[in-house]
Amino acid sequence: MALLWLLWVWLLALGTRGAHVLDLSGELPDALAQIFDSQQDCDLFFLVRGQEELHLCAHRLILAANPEARALAGEPGRNVTMSVDSECAPFLRDFIRYLYSRRIEVTLSSVKCLHKLASAFGAEALQAYCGRLFAALLPEDPSFHQALDLYAYARASRDPVLEQLCVRFLAWNLEALTRAEAWPRVPRPLLEALLPESDVAVSSELALLQAVAAWSGERGLSPREAAGLVEHIRFPMMAPEELFQLQFTLPLYRRLEALFRRKILQALEFHTVPLPLLARHAGLNLTRPAYRPRVYTAANWSAAISNGSLAAPRERRFPSSNEIGYGYYGSHGYRSGRYGYPNPSYQTFQTPLHPSFLFRDRLVSWTLVYLERMQDCWNYGFSCSPEELPALGLTRGGASDPTVGYENKALMLCEGGLVVDVVDFQGAKAPIPGALDANGSKPASSFPCAAGTFGGYQAVVRPFYLLNSTLLE
Template sequence: KRRIMYLLWPLLFLHVSAQLKQPKQEGSVRLVGDLPSSGRVEVYHDGQWGTVCDDGWELAEAQVVCRQLGFPGAISVKPGGQYGEGSGPIWLDDMNCKGSESSLSECSFKGWVVCETVKKLSNSIFLHFSVDNSLGLSHDLGLLFDSGNSCDFRINVQDTSEEEELTFCVHKMILMFYPELNITNDSRNLAVNVSQTCHPHVSAFLRYLYTRQIDVSITSAQCLHQLAFIFGVKKLMEDVGRTFTLLLPEDNTFLTQVSMYEYGVRTGDLVLQENVLQYLSWNCEYLISSPVLSTISFHMMDALLQRSDLILNDEAFLLEALETWIQDKGEEISSDLQASLLNHIRFLLIPADKLYEMQFSSSVLRQNHEKLYLTGLLRGFQFNYLPRIYTGDEWSVVFNDTTVNYPYHHYGQNNRIQTFSTPAHPSALYREQKVQWQAQVFLSAQECSNYGISCYYFPVARFVGYGNQERYTSTIRYSNRLILSCKYENNVFHVQDFKNSMAVVPNNSSMDLPNPCPDDYSFRFVVRPEYI
């Protein structure tokens, strides 16, 4: 027999959904490949992952795998070695699925484990084995919740206004697994207050208490996290909290991200707050241009202004955004709070020509805090501060074309190369002195070889300074960045630095955020000088 690799392309919902990562359990399946929706099928049995061997694997088997993973179905099956040879034992052989099974282990198959033996075992040896049919228990408990048969406990769900109430009949025995609910033998009902917007998700959450399985979407994540917080289901809180990072790129209006951050503040979830702030920092320029900017709270604005990973045109642009935000807030932001925010502006990084223009500003901040404002302007003619990631034209270059051309040769001729110059530093002292840079993107080993470089992973970016850069090594260092973003959307999904002038773009599974546009994204090279 040979190991068979399968390509399973699941049917995608029009709305965005994310599956919680299931714990390893008997009969679990996974896809090993670059994408969560395609790859080699592996099965978990007897404490380890193994592969599937079957020459007759068809779409029916693929349908079962996709549904077990939480997808609605499979589009195609592609046997072969596309994803490389699997490791571990061959767990399943001669599969025969109808296509309606809920898990692969429910299909008929030859048996667990295909073994090679050195010698025939003696008939006198007692052979024993384990039978584990627990995989179907979650499904059966879900049916029990759906039917409500023999339920003996009522949960009354109200919103804070008590205008609407939902009632669910559940089984007290199930709730006894959750000690924070303080359910006793004498308990007959439980009343909880849940915001009305989350009422549509209560049923799915209660079903999770039975099955330990649930689908999480961009519209349900916050409500499920809130319900888990109320019911004390910490494991679900942690799992849903991790999915927030997957959902962050899906709302270009930033309404969801702002709501998630405020919710993280209310529940004290510092990890959630940091994940949202990082995403908004990377997409700061888009956030500033969005109508949602005027709605963000003081503590969110305060947290953003303190970060050094903000990606935006320049520091003057950030100051203008702060002034606009304060004007929109009006008397809601006191004079002391305005001053505390103004102190976060890095005047030292504003170019001298813009500092000069700002002397004549008539903004609210200038009028209310003239002394503090002028002090910042005067300090701005020095430069000893950690910069943010400024993407103005004088500090960055973008590659939108990542195709391979074959004009005259049989190998790919790399036309993804640009040379440009930047000021040695934004400060007035170095602004007129220029540094030359060369930015390149390589998509193949041949392209790297053409430039005398060895590359092992693709795509890979190269960013090299040359010319008179050596002159500044004792006073300036360059912490340059590579930014990946969708070409036609306000969505930055990955930022990384360069190691020895090279930056290997990670695959989708190892990025901080999932790539929402895997075939249509751009590379931005950003020069980031720091005064030593």
């Protein structure tokens, strides 16, 4: 009996191992979508009110099986009224069909409305997916009209993630925005969100002040409203001669003369009083944003290079360590390659040691390098691992100062110059993210480049006082 029982168990196991499975579950999404397309045998009826009325029917059981559709499926009664604005009414059928099939094609023309519908009716997965697609939209419009429209939509829909996405993109491209036709359209809440940021990329603080003054005049701000914006301008980051000329060149100065005088006096103290005295007697909090630079892209604080693909010859002679930083490069920062071609993958430049006028005659030499291969790291004296590449290298030449530190930034640029990511230099290197998608272990850029590759890179030097220096004791 026991033997027969064991034989039966063995035969049962043998039959299980030989089982075959027919899996047609892949056809289910299309089948469910066809049920919706048929508009038959419904037990739930939608009246869509917009510019024109639209009647659709649905099946409560199918919707109830999808967590994203339970808000609609749980509506009491058989008739549900949906209010949709005229702009998004054409996409409502696609949205409800998605709740059946859980599959939808999102285009640049539909992404905002699908995000709005998903937000309104609780489709969280679709809402998150469309939110990520907004990042692809922003670099495609150098006029910034679309970025401002998306910001207005984010504020209206109370979507903090989308709002912060727009703020970050516009902060990194604020210089271009101030020169665009859309600049007067910038709403005041957006400007109030941008001005306190340190990652704002502008050519200089003076250029930012001039743009804010022009914007204030265009919008007809009251003195009190304009003063609230000027409070965020970092006057110590402007040179003394620029500060002096404000009274003659800036009409806003006359409307806010008391405020400007106070800010200019504060800035002149920063420029003329040595750090030990400032720290000891002035009572200034030098860690405040006003005393630290933004991302200044003017030539006195930055340099740009390409990814090396523009260099014609494959073979090129690399400079020795003695040549770097000692005038070996031409006046434009590029060195001729072995065959006389310009090599744009590295550049030397000089910056002031510190923004204070006390350091106006002390310059620091920098070398910016595009590190594509391990050979580049060896030639330029960098310690790299293959996983880090490609990367940017930034080295400093000349004497250092124990009271000055650096928080340098690397800007990732698309063709046309839009900034799509800002990365910190950790020591002498900054990682280069993927321009379109994640590249192996590297994350993707915050915003993609339509071309799939970066058009170039810019290094920005950002010096600040080290307040824990022993020289202050």
